[in-house]
Amino acid sequence: MLVWIGFISLIGVFLALDLGVFNKDPHKISTKEALRWTALWVSMSLLFSIFIYYAYENNWFGIGKTIGLHSTGWDAAITYLTGYIVEQSLSLDNVFVIAVIFSYFHIPMKYQHRVLFWGIIGALFFRGLMIGAGAILVQQFDWIMYLFGLILLWTAYKMLKSDDEQIHPENNPVVLQLRKILPVTKSIRREHFFVKWKGRTIAMTPLFVALVVVETTDIMFAFDSIPAIFSITKDPFIVFTSNIFAILGLRSLYFVLASMLDKFQYVKYSLVIILTFVGIKMLVFHPLHIVLPEWVSLAFIVLVLGSGIFFSMWKDKQE
Numbered sequence: 001m002l003v004w005i006g007f008i009s010l011i012g013v014f015l016a017l018d019l020g021v022f023n024k025d026p027h028k029i030s031t032k033e034a035l036r037w038t039a040l041w042v043s044m045s046l047l048f049s050i051f052i053y054y055a056y057e058n059n060w061f062g063i064g065k066t067i068g069l070h071s072t073g074w075d076a077a078i079t080y081l082t083g084y085i086v087e088q089s090l091s092l093d094n095v096f097v098i099a100v101i102f103s104y105f106h107i108p109m110k111y112q113h114r115v116l117f118w119g120i121i122g123a124l125f126f127r128g129l130m131i132g133a134g135a136i137l138v139q140q141f142d143w144i145m146y147l148f149g150l151i152l153l154w155t156a157y158k159m160l161k162s163d164d165e166q167i168h169p170e171n172n173p174v175v176l177q178l179r180k181i182l183p184v185t186k187s188i189r190r191e192h193f194f195v196k197w198k199g200r201t202i203a204m205t206p207l208f209v210a211l212v213v214v215e216t217t218d219i220m221f222a223f224d225s226i227p228a229i230f231s232i233t234k235d236p237f238i239v240f241t242s243n244i245f246a247i248l249g250l251r252s253l254y255f256v257l258a259s260m261l262d263k264f265q266y267v268k269y270s271l272v273i274i275l276t277f278v279g280i281k282m283l284v285f286h287p288l289h290i291v292l293p294e295w296v297s298l299a300f301i302v303l304v305l306g307s308g309i310f311f312s313m314w315k316d317k318q319e
Contacts, residue, residue, distance in 0.1 A: 003061045003237075011124070011244060014044075018117065026191050028109040034255030041249035045084055048245060052238070053077040068237035078294040079233045080242050082301060086232065087246035088253075089274060089305050090225045092267055093159065095254050097217055105210040107188070114191050115207060116251040119214040123247050126219055130226050131243060135236040148227035149282030155224040156275035159268060172213045184209060224275075231278040232297065265315065270308030274301055 055063040057073025064070055071079070102112055137144045183203045189195045193208035229239050257264075277300065285292065 003063060003067055007241065007244075011248070014248070015117070015121065026110045026114060029113055029252075029255045031256060034252050037252035038249060038256055041245070041252060045245040045249065046081075048241065049077045049080050049084075052080045052241075063237065069233075069235040071235065075294050076235075076238065078298055079235070080238050082294060082298040083229045083232050083238060083242035084246055085298070085301055085305070086228050086274065086278070087225055087243050088249060089267075089271060089301070090221070090228060091246060091250045091253065092257070092264070093271065094218065094221050094250065095257050097221075098214055098254055101210055101213050101217070105206045105213075107207065107210050111188065111191055111207060113251070113255075115211050115214060116254060118211055119218065120247060120251055122215045123218045123222075124244060126215075127222055127226070127243055127247065128240065130222055131236065131240050134226055134230055135234070135239065138230055138234050145230070145282050146287075148230055149279045151224065151227045152231065152275045152279035152282065156272045156279065159275065160272045172216060174212055174216050175209055178204065178209070178212065227282075228275065228278050231282045264309065264312040266312040267305070267308040270304045273304050277301070277304075 053073040053076065054060065055073075056068070056071050056076035057064075059065050061067065064076070068076075098116070101107075102115075107115060185195060185203050185205050188207060189205045191207070192205055193211065194202050195205060196202065226239075226243070229243060233239060281292070281297075
């Protein structure tokens with residue numbers, strides 16, 4: 001229990017420093033600044049893999065015995081990195097949706113960081129609940145792995161056939177219900193989520209409405225991404241930590257990629273292949289008790305994702 005509390009507290013300190021110190025005043029996040037933050041989060045994620053190695057190798061704090069599943073340090077570190085890369089790559093699709101949401105609600109660049117920050121806080125909470133529920137289901141019901149595999153294959157199919165213009169933030173059911181309870185201001189009121197309406201009534205600002213849409217969208221993405229991480233490992237500690245570090249890097253990644261998403265046209269097909277791969281692992285490899293070495297899965301995922309990025313950049317250069 002102390003390990004879980006310690007990890008969550010560490011993440012809380014990082015987020016408090018982020019909003020309370022480094023981004024205390026609303027401002028437009030430049031690409032250069034976003035790159036620095038992205039490099040920081042990626043470095044921290046990689047450094048944590050070193051902790052995973054030694055913790056599982058030496059059973060620090062009961063990790064690998066009473067916490068998580070028994071594993072060698074090498075296998076645990078590779079599994080963590082594989083899960084982290086899968087979750088980070090799947091978040092690329094989420095980045096595009098966030099860009100559409102901000103564009104629809106006309107959220108100024110200097111306030112987008114605030115929306116994403118609180119969106120990350122909500123995502124950490126809901127992902128934690130979903131991962132906990134998923135871990136219990138996986139331990140109790142072996143057939144749940146087949147259901148997860150079908151979800152991943154269906155997600156791959158939807159992604160392959162998806163049309164970006166089908167995204168309609170104004171039809172979000174949660175927002176429609178909120179509008180029946182509270183009025184919404186017509187314009188942004190600085191960084192505020194709620195303001196006084198006609199002197200007494202509380203009203204939502206478009207900033208809060210955008211936050212709700214971002215949050216509910218992330219929950220929908222979680223239904224696709226969490227089965228993907230459980231296809232890699234059933235270890236709840238590795239599932240949770242790799243997922244959280246991927247989420248933490250999503251915000252800075254958004255500011256890096258939002259203006260360049262149209263240049264990564266082949267990454268979508270890489271994600272389809274990755275989802276299909278992990279889905280087949282669940283539906284075919286699992287019942288046949290075929291176990292791929294962890295480094296093989298990691299190498300395959302990195303190769304497919306790297307190929308999508310390379311061909312996208314090559315195509316963009318040719319055009």
